[in-house]
Amino acid sequence: MAKRDLTDDELVWNCLTCKLCQNYCPEDVDFIGFIKDVRGISRDNGGKPEYTHGEMMQTMARIVASGKFRQNKLGWLDKSKVSTDGEVALWIGCAPYVDTALKEVGSDQVQITQSAIELLNKIGIKPRILEEEVCCGHDMLWIGEEETFEELKDKNLEVLSESGISKLVFTCPEGYEVMKHYYPNMDVELAHISEVISDYVDEGKATFDPYEAKITYQDPCRLGRFLGIYDQPRKVLEQIPGIELVEMERNRSRSRCCGVSAWINCNQNSKKMQLQRMEEAVNAAHTLVTNGPKCITHFNCVKNENGFEKEIEFIDWTVIVSQTLRGV
Amino acid sequence: MTWEPSILVFCCNWCSYTGADAAGISRYQYPPNVQIVRVMCSGRVDPGFVLRAFHKGADGVLVTGCHPGDCHYQTGNVQAEKRVEMLKVLIDQLGIQSDRLGLEWISAAEGQRFANVITDFVSKVRGLGPLNGGEGL
Ligand code: SF4
Ligand code: SF4
Numbered sequence: 056m057a058k059r060d061l062t063d064d065e066l067v068w069n070c071l072t073c074k075l076c077q078n079y080c081p082e083d084v085d086f087i088g089f090i091k092d093v094r095g096i097s098r099d100n101g102g103k104p105e106y107t108h109g110e111m112m113q114t115m116a117r118i119v120a121s122g123k124f125r126q127n128k129l130g131w132l133d134k135s136k137v138s139t140d141g142e143v144a145l146w147i148g149c150a151p152y153v154d155t156a157l158k159e160v161g162s163d164q165v166q167i168t169q170s171a172i173e174l175l176n177k178i179g180i181k182p183r184i185l186e187e188e189v190c191c192g193h194d195m196l197w198i199g200e201e202e203t204f205e206e207l208k209d210k211n212l213e214v215l216s217e218s219g220i221s222k223l224v225f226t227c228p229e230g231y232e233v234m235k236h237y238y239p240n241m242d243v244e245l246a247h248i249s250e251v252i253s254d255y256v257d258e259g260k261a262t263f264d265p266y267e268a269k270i271t272y273q274d275p276c277r278l279g280r281f282l283g284i285y286d287q288p289r290k291v292l293e294q295i296p297g298i299e300l301v302e303m304e305r306n307r308s309r310s311r312c313c314g315v316s317a318w319i320n321c322n323q324n325s326k327k328m329q330l331q332r333m334e335e336a337v338n339a340a341h342t343l344v345t346n347g348p349k350c351i352t353h354f355n356c357v358k359n360e361n362g363f364e365k366e367i368e369f370i371d372w373t374v375i376v377s378q379t380l381r382g383v
Numbered sequence: 384m385t386w387e388p389s390i391l392v393f394c395c396n397w398c399s400y401t402g403a404d405a406a407g408i409s410r411y412q413y414p415p416n417v418q419i420v421r422v423m424c425s426g427r428v429d430p431g432f433v434l435r436a437f438h439k440g441a442d443g444v445l446v447t448g449c450h451p452g453d454c455h456y457q458t459g460n461v462q463a464e465k466r467v468e469m470l471k472v473l474i475d476q477l478g479i480q481s482d483r484l485g486l487e488w489i490s491a492a493e494g495q496r497f498a499n500v501i502t503d504f505v506s507k508v509r510g511l512g513p514l515n516g517g518e519g520l
């Protein structure tokens with residue numbers, strides 16, 4: 056059999072690193088770890104992915120990593136809602152950049168960040184915002200661009216240790232995942248916003264305004280299969296009066312990815328996956344609740360561009376919960 | 384060595400590129416700080432190209448195309464305008480002054496205008512100083 060040169064193979068870049076296969080693998084093969092490493096080797100040999108959006112997203116990460124410019128991404132921030140010396144910080148990440156770059160696609164990631172601030176305010180927390188934070192490096196790591204990832208990671212470790220915070224809250228599962236698994240010696244506690252609110256619900260203090268909808272929940276790959284957070288977001292949604300939470304055919308650890316990861320190789324396969332996933336969602340409910348800024352961006356894109364005939368609403372978990380949770 | 388701005392100019396095949404030629408043929412002088420990239424239409428300039436130019440150290444980027452209504456492909460320049468507006472916001476967020484990016488309409492016959500536009504843009508970028516010169520710090 057002819058030897059196949061994986062370092063120069065489109066398949067290496069088409070993998071979503073969604074980890075679904077590892078869910079089934081009886082031998083526990085770390086397939087996505089393998090893909091990540093092959094990508095690094097491929098890159099060393101001149102290979103590269105099909106960058107979507109003209110390599111804008113990756114170039115932004117590289118510009119930020121260069122450390123030559125002072126970012127100015129917080130223009131939308133209401134300073135009265137955040138603190139400058141608190142112990143709990145909220146990660147902003149690339150949301151403001153993606154919003155600007157993909158306005159036409161229908162991206163509203165800053166709305167998710169703002170909702171997270173509202174939500175934390177409602178449970179009595181004024182989060183810190185780390186003005187010096189840089190891109191978390193998740194995408195760079197997973198496309199095998201180790202050097203850029205290292206630069207970003209080192210800078211963030213410095214920012215985090217200087218900040219004196221004890222807890223860092225994320226809306227985006229990717230930042231959480233990459234820091235938890237690839238940043239060494241983190242002495243800051245990491246949490247997804249759905250974990251924070253779930254704890255608050257457990258304390259018995261939460262009350263919600265009604266939201267009438269039949270909804271289904273999309274487990275993001277990073278939050279679900281990578282971090283094992285399936286129950287907390289669902290539990291909170293079930294507290295909201297008027298919400299009927301139903302499951303899609305493939306859910307929890309068997310959940311299907313939103314079709315694109317790390318802004319590469321968004322192609323026919325991605326679109327097909329997204330349309331299939333939306334089909335699954337409408338078969339179950341009218342509203343699909345996503346839980347991470349990128350998932351909703353990709354879904355909105357396919358809905359706007361590829362004409363999905365059936366009625367479906369997308370709303371992010373953080374947005375729906377911040378709209379319904381009553382303040383203290 | 385004194386610093387000289389290095390500027391990337393995207394020229395549309397149907398208008399500003401010929402405008403640049405016209406400037407040359409008519410011997411209109413303009414500063415030698417620009418490198419021209421010919422594209423088939425200003426609408427071909429992907430926002431990624433502009434970001435990559437800054438990442439690679441361009442001190443300024445100028446997108447040029449046909450006057451409104453004259454685009455060979457009808458609406459390429461309308462797209463270009465939208466993208467440049469978006470990019471100005473984006474580079475500002477990244478910490479790169481938005482004035483380092485420009486958009487100008489130059490027809491094939493406007494050799495003098497080409498030379499003037501380049502002269503003005505080069506002097507504007509010269510005034511901003513080198514990229515990475517601690518912008519916004
Ligand atoms: S796309 Fe997902 S299921 Fe397929 S090989 Fe990659 S990680 Fe495995
Ligand atoms: S699905 Fe996502 S990656 Fe693909 S074009 Fe749309 S926004 Fe870009």
Ligand code: FES
Pocket residue numbers: 395396397398423424425426447448449453454455456457458459460
């Ligand atoms: S052809 Fe010149 S701008 Fe479109």
